[in-house]
Amino acid sequence: MIVFIIGSMILGILLSYFSIIPNIPFLDNLTQIVLMIMLFTVGFDVGGNKKVFIDLKKKGLKIILIPIGIAIGSLLFSVLISFFSELTIWVTLAIGSGMGYYSLSSIIITNAMGPMIGAIAFLTNMFREVITIIFTPLFVKLFGKLSAVASGGAPAMDTALGVIKKYTNDEIAFISIMSGVILTILIPFLVTLFSGMS
Numbered sequence: 001m002i003v004f005i006i007g008s009m010i011l012g013i014l015l016s017y018f019s020i021i022p023n024i025p026f027l028d029n030l031t032q033i034v035l036m037i038m039l040f041t042v043g044f045d046v047g048g049n050k051k052v053f054i055d056l057k058k059k060g061l062k063i064i065l066i067p068i069g070i071a072i073g074s075l076l077f078s079v080l081i082s083f084f085s086e087l088t089i090w091v092t093l094a095i096g097s098g099m100g101y102y103s104l105s106s107i108i109i110t111n112a113m114g115p116m117i118g119a120i121a122f123l124t125n126m127f128r129e130v131i132t133i134i135f136t137p138l139f140v141k142l143f144g145k146l147s148a149v150a151s152g153g154a155p156a157m158d159t160a161l162g163v164i165k166k167y168t169n170d171e172i173a174f175i176s177i178m179s180g181v182i183l184t185i186l187i188p189f190l191v192t193l194f195s196g197m198s
Helices: 002-017 027-048 050-059 061-082 089-096 102-113 115-143 146-152 161-167 170-197
Strands: none
Touching: 061 089, 061 146, 061 170, 089 102, 089 115, 089 170, 102 115, 102 170, 115 146, 115 161, 146 161, 146 170, 161 170
């Protein structure tokens, strides 16, 4: 899947750079439509998973502290990165608030800040997912089981869940799903907020 996603992006860059396909005038409208479809499907997916809401009620509000901590950590690190790059704090906050959800966050950021920043957002958030999938065994060994959930961000509930469950346990897998759902709900608001401030 990741190879297909990266390949699609590289193909788009090459086709545009070498003018193999002429400029598409309705591309901006198309990305807006795709964004609305993605937001609808995310909402539909979250709302349709009634087990998540039942489990959330059982576990109580304490479980919400984990994704809130992940979000705060991601945003603080994004601010730190701004001091070592040419990007402003608002741009790094917008990128970091994607928390691994590269497809959604990169579309919002591209619409707000242009294709260059959108590409950086895409790669940054995709690398977060890839790093989680590859390095979860090491993170668990060095920093404990919850580090895998924190590293994963939003993808901890889906694409990274298999590897997280393999190297932790069922309870951490449940926390991973809950955290991913809550972050997935937060991400569009945070990315839109910070994108608008740049």
